Every structure is written in C-alpha cells, then in structure tokens.
Amino acid sequence: MKQKLVPYSIIVIFFVIFLVFYKSLKDTNIYTPEVKINNDIPIFSAERLLSNESLDSKEIFQLDKFYILNIWSSWCAPCRDEHSILMDLSKSNKFIVIGMNYKDNKKNAKSFLDELGNPYEKIIIDKNGTKSIEWGAFGVPETFIIYNNKIIKKYIGPLNQELFLEIQNLTK
Amino acid sequence: MKTFKTLIIIFHLLCFNNLYANENSERNEITKNLRCLICQGQSVYDSDSDFANSMKILVDKKLNEGLSDKEIYSYFKEKYGDWILYDPGLNKNTYLLWLLPILIFLFGGAIIVKSFIFKK
Numbered sequence: 001m002k003q004k005l006v007p008y009s010i011i012v013i014f015f016v017i018f019l020v021f022y023k024s025l026k027d028t029n030i031y032t033p034e035v036k037i038n039n040d041i042p043i044f045s046a047e048r049l050l051s052n053e054s055l056d057s058k059e060i061f062q063l064d065k066f067y068i069l070n071i072w073s074s075w076c077a078p079c080r081d082e083h084s085i086l087m088d089l090s091k092s093n094k095f096i097v098i099g100m101n102y103k104d105n106k107k108n109a110k111s112f113l114d115e116l117g118n119p120y121e122k123i124i125i126d127k128n129g130t131k132s133i134e135w136g137a138f139g140v141p142e143t144f145i146i147y148n149n150k151i152i153k154k155y156i157g158p159l160n161q162e163l164f165l166e167i168q169n170l171t172k
Numbered sequence: 173m174k175t176f177k178t179l180i181i182i183f184h185l186l187c188f189n190n191l192y193a194n195e196n197s198e199r200n201e202i203t204k205n206l207r208c209l210i211c212q213g214q215s216v217y218d219s220d221s222d223f224a225n226s227m228k229i230l231v232d233k234k235l236n237e238g239l240s241d242k243e244i245y246s247y248f249k250e251k252y253g254d255w256i257l258y259d260p261g262l263n264k265n266t267y268l269l270w271l272l273p274i275l276i277f278l279f280g281g282a283i284i285v286k287s288f289i290f291k292k
Contacts, residue, residue, distance in 0.1 A: 031212060033252040103222060129226030130233065136251040138209040138223050 032156060033136070039151050041144075042134040046124035049101050049109060055124055060098060066171055067146040068095045070120070071132050073102045074112035076140040082158035083116045089164065090119035094171045095145075099123035102132055102140050145170060199231050202241050205258045206231075206248060215258065 045056045061067055070086055072079040090097045099120035101109050109123075126132050135144065136154075145153040145167065153170060155163060203217040203224075210221040216228065234244050245257055254260045262270050 029212070031209070031255050033209065033255065039250075128229050129222060130230045133223075133226055133230050133251070138252070 033138070037152060037154075039136070041146055041149050041151060042131075044131055044134060046100075046126065046131060049099070049106065049123035049125050055122065060122060060124075061146060061149055063148050065147075066095045068097045068167070069100060069135070069144040069146060070097060071100045071102050071126070071135075071137055071140050071142045073104045073140045074108040075104065076102075078158040079141045080112075080116070082141055082160070083119070085159040085161070085164050086119040087117050089167065090121075092168065094168070096121050100126050100132060100135075102126050103129050196232070198241070199228065199235060202231050202235075202244055203228055205245070207256050207258055209252065209256070 041057065041061060043057050045054055047054045068086075068089060072083075086097060089095050097119050099122070101123055103126065106125075124131075132138075132142070135142075137144075137156075139156075141158055143155040143159060144151050153167075159167075200217055204215050206216040206227060208214050208216050208219040208221060208224045208227075210223045211219050214224075216224045216231075231244060234247065239247070248256050254263070254265065260266050260269070
C-alpha cells in the first residue's frame with residue numbers, strides 16, 4: 001500500500017502543477033487597476049488651457065449635475081478616435097464635459113481642438129502628470145463620470161459607440 | 173607656500189565628505205516600493221516612463237506636505253489598489269500570500285521532526 005502511495009502522489013502533484021500552469025497560460029500579465037467607484041473626487045486647482053486664469057475644483061464640479069472628465073492629449077492617437085464620441089456627448093446636454101490636457105504643449109492642443117472641434121466646457125492643464133495621478137489615472141485617454149462630487153464610473157482607454165450608449169443611460 | 177598648497181588640497185579633499193550621490197533618499201526609498209503601471213515589473217524608481225516620472229514628482233510633493241511614507245503608501249493604495257505596492261499589507265486578499273510560507277515551514281518542520289527525531 002505504501003509503495004503505491006508514492007507514485008500516485010507524484011502523479012497528482014504533477015497534475016496539479018500542470019493545471020496551474022495551463023490555466024495561467026491564458027491569463028494576461030498586464031494589470032489594470034481595479035476601478036474604484038464612489039470615490040470622492042480630489043481637490044485641486046489648475047491652470048486653464050484657453051485662458052491664463054486658474055480654476056479650483058470646487059468651481060468646476062457642482063452638485064446635482066453629471067460631469068464627464070476626459071483626460072486627453074494632442075499626441076495621443078486613441079484620443080483622436082474617441083473625439084467624435086465626446087462631441088456627441090457634449091451635444092446631448094445631459095453632461096458637462098471637462099477636459100484635462102495631459103503633458104501637452106498649448107500650441108498643439110489648440111490646433112487639435114481647431115481641427116476636430118472642442119467638446120469641452122472647460123479645459124484644465126496637467127503639465128507634469130501629477131493631477132491625473134491624483135485622479136487615479138495612469139495614461140491617456142481616461143474618462144470619469146462624476147455626479148455629486150463622486151466618481152460614479154471610470155473608463156480606461158478610448159470611448160466607443162457602445163460606451164456612448166452606456167454613458168447616456170447613466171443619467172436615467 | 174608649499175604648506176599653503178597642501179592645506180588647500182587637504183581642505184578640498186575634506187569637502188568631498190559633503191557630496192552624496194543620492195540626495196533624495198527618502199523619495200527613493202518610497203518609489204522603490206511602488207510598482208510602475210506602465211512598464212510592469214519595474215518599480216517607479218527604476219522606470220523612466222511618463223507615469224513614473226509624474227509619480228516621483230507627486231511623491232516629492234507629498235513629502236513636502238509632511239506626509240509620512242505610510243500615509244503616501246495608503247494614498248496610492250486607495251487610488252490604484254494593493255497591486256501598486258511591492259510589499260502589500262495583510263488583508264483578506266493577501267493572507268494566503270503571507271501565511272503560506274509559514275504553513276509550508278511548519279509542515280516541513282513537522283515532517284523533519286517526525287522522520288528524524290521520533291524514529292530514534
């Protein structure tokens with residue numbers, strides 16, 4: 001009995017190891033941070049893109065309104081793709097779209113908006129990338145939906161038609 | 173004149189005492205324990221990506237505000253989750269990670285005790 005136990009346990013151990021490795025073959029190693037919902041928005045003050053004045057977060061986000069904060073940059077290609085969606089969202093009058101210009105230079109950012117249109121009611125500048133980290137973002141584009149000073153939804157990567165409909169349904 | 177020259181040389185040699193290669197050691201300690209989310213597998217300290225550089229600036233800012241390293245860790249943990257720390261705390265997601273080595277150690281110890289000591 002004891003002699004049989006050893007080969008059996010070896011087979012079982014190898015089988016378990018095989019299963020673990022086989023399963024992790026398909027797992028992705030890229031970690032995207034879990035989306036934390038209902039976090040309070042950070043308090044900050046930032047310079048505006050189209051004028052030289054600075055803005056406080058309290059002046060931007062008011063209660064009982066839906067806001068979309070979109071982190072974008074003129075050098076970011078996916079931002080170009082999602083721009084038409086943002087234009088549509090700003091036209092729908094359900095949301096106030098705020099832009100955060102990430103690590104960009106003013107001239108390029110302005111010509112980007114001249115070319116594709118400006119969906120943003122206000123645009124703030126994040127010159128060194130620290131403000132977007134305070135929001136919990138780690139790249140461009142990222143989009144936050146804000147209601148009553150809380151982040152109710154967050155999208156990493158460009159928006160598309162599907163997400164457009166999802167965002168539209170959030171206000172209901 | 174000769175003694176004066178040697179004195180000047182000695183004075184300058186002593187001045188090197190104040191040179192450090194590493195001037196922001198506290199920031200480096202903290203960023204070594206933060207994982208870069210863009211080039212995963214590197215710490216923020218090692219990485220030179222845009223994200224990591226911004227993180228370094230932010231850590232500096234938080235240190236200037238007078239936050240301790242633990243407060244900075246919990247600040248980033250709140251934003252990005254446990255994964256951003258190389259040294260995660262003990263909670264319900266990580267208890268297996270922390271307890272498994274101890275369990276294996278005890279189990280192995282038990283085997284050793286059983287087969288070597290009790291056999292005698």
